Amino acid sequence: MKPQSAKAKGRNLQKWVRDKILAKFPHLDPDDVRSTSMGAGGEDVQLSPAARELFGYTVECKNMAKIAVYNYYEQAKQHGKGEPLVVIKQNNSKPLVIVDADYFFKELVK
Numbered sequence: 001m002k003p004q005s006a007k008a009k010g011r012n013l014q015k016w017v018r019d020k021i022l023a024k025f026p027h028l029d030p031d032d033v034r035s036t037s038m039g040a041g042g043e044d045v046q047l048s049p050a051a052r053e054l055f056g057y058t059v060e061c062k063n064m065a066k067i068a069v070y071n072y073y074e075q076a077k078q079h080g081k082g083e084p085l086v087v088i089k090q091n092n093s094k095p096l097v098i099v100d101a102d103y104f105f106k107e108l109v110k
Contacts, residue, residue: 007039010062010063012063013062014044018034020101020105021033021109023105025054028048028050028051031048032048032051033046033047034046043059044061045061083100083103085099
């Protein structure tokens with residue numbers, strides 16, 4: 001894949017997250033939640049102080065062809081009727097939780 005195409009994929013994911021946050025908090029202005037330019041350091045979705053108070057998360061977006069955690073998520077979906085949740089951990093790092101993004105924005109972000 002060309003670097004330009006890869007950056008476009010990442011940019012589209014950042015915009016999707018930005019739009020989800022703005023939809024969840026409709027009283028925020030578009031300038032309160034901004035997708036950063038590709039290659040810029042720091043957070044991929046920048047939040048104003050007002051937005052950060054409502055949405056206290058730091059967002060890093062990765063849109064890749066294959067990420068192994070999807071296999072784990074599919075396995076978790078087969079375990080029962082509850083919302084699938086995957087806990088991952090690598091050596092010398094804190095555990096991370098993975099849930100469906102639509103579920104996250106609908107149920108967890110209040």
